[in-house]
Amino acid sequence: MLRxxxxxxGVNGQVGFELARTLQGLGRVIAVDRNALDLRDLDRVRNFVRATKPDVIVNPAAYTAVDEAEDQREESHRxxxxxxxxFAEECARTNAWLVHYSTDYVFDGAKSSPYVESDAVAPLNVYGETKLAGERAIARSGCRHLILRTSWVYGARGANFMRTILRLAEQRxxxxxxxxxxxxxxWSRTIAEVTANMxxxxxAAERSKPGAFDERSGVYHLTNGGRTSWYxxxxxxxxxxxxxxxxxIEPxxxxxxxxxxxxxxxxxxxNEKLAATFGLAAPDxxxxxxxxxxQD
Structure with missing residues (x-):
């Protein structure tokens, strides 16, 4: 991978918007939104991948409306x-890398300490179920991949908790x-910057020894540090x-x-596996x- x-x-989403900026310098970035590529049309998606021949597919796009997913199971699953x-099947066919984002919602939340990648999964809702199904499909394909589970994502764009609180604070x-x-x-930028570093x-490893990073393919947790409540x-x-x-604010x-x-x-x-494997640690x-x- 010389270039x-x-x-x-998902370049109009919280994470995709940041990725479009942090991935610059790593190579040629083909950034698509829903107008350029309808991700629900899977045949068109497959043909687009074959036409563009990417070395890496970075996929932050998802159905993220957690409550609506309970009634929109088919679209969420799609x-x-x-x-x-x-994406995984196409990456397996060409030996490309797939970077895909998943969620803390694959767990049931019953554990008292932070979840590690090998902990048993048990999603409580349709959103978590469909995200877990995506993880399993990627693993089943045999492609080289990074599945990055994150949580409570916010940023300056899109619908998220931070922007909702600031809006409501103006009104109530x-x-x-x-x-x-x-x-x-x-923070969505944290996710994007860590992804670009990975x-x-x-x-760099591929340039010196093709396949050198293959054993690092797998699931990683990627969040900012610390612990807090929504309150x-x-x-x-x-x-x-x-x-x-x-x-x-009342709890x-x-x-x-x-x-x-x-x-x-x-x-x-x-985030211990991420730190041990890539030497990366997100800020608190x-x-x-x-x-x-x-930020501006």
Missing amino acids: MTILLT LNAELPEV PELTVVADQFGAPT LAQIA EFAREILRVWGCEDRTR IPASAYPVRARRPFNSCLS WVRALELCAQ
């Missing part, structure tokens, strides 16, 4: 399971936020943006905020949030 061709999906299966003097679900808020390491995350958002005196149990899809109480993921979630607030 990689990278096919990037984008979260069948689409990555097509008091908010209630769930305080008994725990995880690590993860691919840079793989590209504490919301409080920190208001502090960082300087509006904590304007809006009061409530998850049982007081009914939603269509069940969520895990513990979404914490261990509070520092990442502060950096997000400073």
